[in-house]
C-alpha cells in the first residue's frame with residue numbers, strides 16, 4: 001500500500017497515512033489539530049517501479065563529490 005501525505009489547511013501539518021489507492025482522495029483528519037480540512041499532497045511515496053533512471057546526478061564533481069565543481073583529477 002502506498003503512503004499518502006495530507007497537508008492540513010488549518011495548521012499546515014502533514015499527516016501521513018497508509019491507504020488503499022481507492023481511499024487516497026477520501027478526507028482524513030489532521031493528526032495534529034483534528035481538522036478534516038486536509039488536502040492530499042503530490043509527493044506520494046509509492047513502491048518503486050524498479051528502474052530509478054530518473055535519478056539526477058548531483059551538481060559538482062562526479063568523482064570526489066566536491067560541490068564546487070570538477071576537482072581536476
Ligand SMILES: [Zn+2]
Pocket residue numbers: 008009010011012013030031032033034035
Ligand atoms: Zn491540522
